[in-house]
Amino acid sequence: MMMSAQAYGDKGKMKEYHYTGPVEHKFSPYAFNGGTVLAVAGEDFALVASDTRLSEGYSIHSRDSPKCYKLTDTTVIGCSGFHGDCLTLTKIIEARLKMYKHSNNKNMTSGAIAAMLSTILYGRRFFPYYVYNIIGGLDEEGRGAVYSFDPVGSYQRDTYKAGGSASAMLQPLLDNQIGFKNMENVEQVPLSLEKAVQLVKDVFISAAERDVYTGDALKICIITKEGVREEIVPLRKD
Amino acid sequence: MLNISTKTPTGGFSFENTRRNAVLEANLSEKGYSAPNARKTGTTIAGLIFKDGVILGADTRATDDMVVADKNCMKIHYISLSETFFTLPGVAADADVTTQMMSSNVELHSLSTGRPPLVAMVTRQLKQMLFRYQGHIGSSLIVGGVDVNGPQLYSIYPHGSYDKLPFLTMGSGAASAISVFEDRYKPNMELEEAKQLVRDAITAGIFCDLGSGSNVDLCVITDKTVDYLRGYDQPVQKGMRGGTYRYKPGTTAVLTKTVTPLPLDVVDESVQVMDTE
Numbered sequence: 001m002m003m004s005a006q007a008y009g010d011k012g013k014m015k016e017y018h019y020t021g022p023v024e025h026k027f028s029p030y031a032f033n034g035g036t037v038l039a040v041a042g043e044d045f046a047l048v049a050s051d052t053r054l055s056e057g058y059s060i061h062s063r064d065s066p067k068c069y070k071l072t073d074t075t076v077i078g079c080s081g082f083h084g085d086c087l088t089l090t091k092i093i094e095a096r097l098k099m100y101k102h103s104n105n106k107n108m109t110s111g112a113i114a115a116m117l118s119t120i121l122y123g124r125r126f127f128p129y130y131v132y133n134i135i136g137g138l139d140e141e142g143r144g145a146v147y148s149f150d151p152v153g154s155y156q157r158d159t160y161k162a163g164g165s166a167s168a169m170l171q172p173l174l175d176n177q178i179g180f181k182n183m184e185n186v187e188q189v190p191l192s193l194e195k196a197v198q199l200v201k202d203v204f205i206s207a208a209e210r211d212v213y214t215g216d217a218l219k220i221c222i223i224t225k226e227g228v229r230e231e232i233v234p235l236r237k238d
Numbered sequence: 239m240l241n242i243s244t245k246t247p248t249g250g251f252s253f254e255n256t257r258r259n260a261v262l263e264a265n266l267s268e269k270g271y272s273a274p275n276a277r278k279t280g281t282t283i284a285g286l287i288f289k290d291g292v293i294l295g296a297d298t299r300a301t302d303d304m305v306v307a308d309k310n311c312m313k314i315h316y317i318s319l320s321e322t323f324f325t326l327p328g329v330a331a332d333a334d335v336t337t338q339m340m341s342s343n344v345e346l347h348s349l350s351t352g353r354p355p356l357v358a359m360v361t362r363q364l365k366q367m368l369f370r371y372q373g374h375i376g377s378s379l380i381v382g383g384v385d386v387n388g389p390q391l392y393s394i395y396p397h398g399s400y401d402k403l404p405f406l407t408m409g410s411g412a413a414s415a416i417s418v419f420e421d422r423y424k425p426n427m428e429l430e431e432a433k434q435l436v437r438d439a440i441t442a443g444i445f446c447d448l449g450s451g452s453n454v455d456l457c458v459i460t461d462k463t464v465d466y467l468r469g470y471d472q473p474v475q476k477g478m479r480g481g482t483y484r485y486k487p488g489t490t491a492v493l494t495k496t497v498t499p500l501p502l503d504v505v506d507e508s509v510q511v512m513d514t515e
Contacts, residue, residue, distance in 0.1 A: 182491075184491045186489060
């Protein structure tokens with residue numbers, strides 16, 4: 001006789017068959033909206049890139065919803081995860097930037113924004129913002145800086161970091177091409193802006209092949225001392 | 239001395255773990271975790287009846303938990319010499335085994351009856367098998383073909399129910415595809431118009447459903463011919479990478495090297511060319 005797991009109840013005993021009445025289903029305050037972000041720091045530049053697809057379940061909400069948000073002329077943040085929390089978090093950051101500017105009469109530096117974001121995220125330690133953040137920008141000396149976060153505020157400064165749904169596919173490739181890991185007899189030249197942009201485009205093309213949540217288009221924010229420039233590249237739409 | 243196993247092997251599915259799983263699930267939910275779910279796999283498949291026969295269509299993406307496992311897999315399977323084909327979303331292993339089983343059964347049945355196989359017969363065998371397994375075989379299928387009763391199209395669900403309809407879609411992209419059919423389907427369409435319609439329905443699934451993607455495969459079945467159009471349309475192009483990622487010899491570190499010579503004689507030599515495409 002065919003038996004399924006539904007025939008057994010809590011303690012491993014057979015369930016008695018009877019109508020249980022209305023059943024309360026647990027409401028989940030979170031949703032997963034997909035998306036991948038990537039940031040790379042160079043000698044005198046930083047890149048923050050994200051795909052522009054917003055999904056939920058098996059559907060696509062939008063093909064044009066970039067995940068990079070410009071904070072100042074020297075800092076861009078990439079946020080992926082639950083879109084509702086991404087929007088709220090970026091609104092909060094922008095408000096805090098204004099407050100800082102009005103009190104201190106100067107713009108926040110990348111390092112300061114990173115430290116502030118860490119405290120904002122930890123403030124919600126017991127009902128976290130479901131957001132994977134990566135900040136890319138220029139530090140006070142004009143060198144590229146990348147700060148990567150977890151949903152509750154732990155952060156560190158990196159040279160490069162991938163976050164979001166295809167992060168596990170991108171990070172090893174970056175470790176090899178930018179960090180020169182697992183390679184011998186290779187000239188370790190510092191990364192130029194052109195090579196970095198080409199690398200970012202190529203890794204996203206590869207990620208879009210295999211990750212269903214990544215695709216549609218890629219937006220790259222290039223941060224140099226001249227300011228923030230944007231480049232948009234189409235990706236697979238399937 | 240021979241060791242004979244005292245336990246006769248029982249075929250089919252083993253339900254030994256159901257009790258343990260029920261207890262585990264209860265324990266997990268207490269701590270706030272959930273047991274892993276069986277996942278509905280992504281696919282868009284569609285079929286319709288046109289003037290001269292049946293057209294079946296499918297996308298070519300196989301997913302494994304939201305990662306693409308195969309970018310160009312075959313979902314349209316052949317059942318019998320003359321006419322009937324299958325399309326299969328659901329668990330891949332179930333699909334393969336079901337196809338092989340059906341193929342043999344159809345051949346045996348038609349030899350036994352002395353008549354060419356009927357689409358209704360394939361459907362009935364499939365639904366009886368799936369019902370026997372109470373939905374544990376996770377395949378939903380579309381069966382289409384042309385026999386002495388004309389062109390026919392059936393859809394069969396994992397628990398064993400079936401529908402006989404002039405046009406059908408299944409899989410995670412079914413909603414996207416059926417909307418195209420509902421808009422433009424007419425009875426007794428011409429071949430080219432019908433092919434275009436199926437292609438458009440599968441393409442809707444490819445773009446609007448995350449579980450479907452890559453190419454469109456079509457299969458046109460008439461009373462005289464079966465045309466398997468693999469890769470009929472490629473609505474999505476793979477992006478071209480700009481950088482070169484070739485490694486020079488010597489890039490991978492060799493930590494230790496041990497050479498063990500094997501004293502062997504060459505008895506026979508044969509060459510098999512690898513498909514490195």
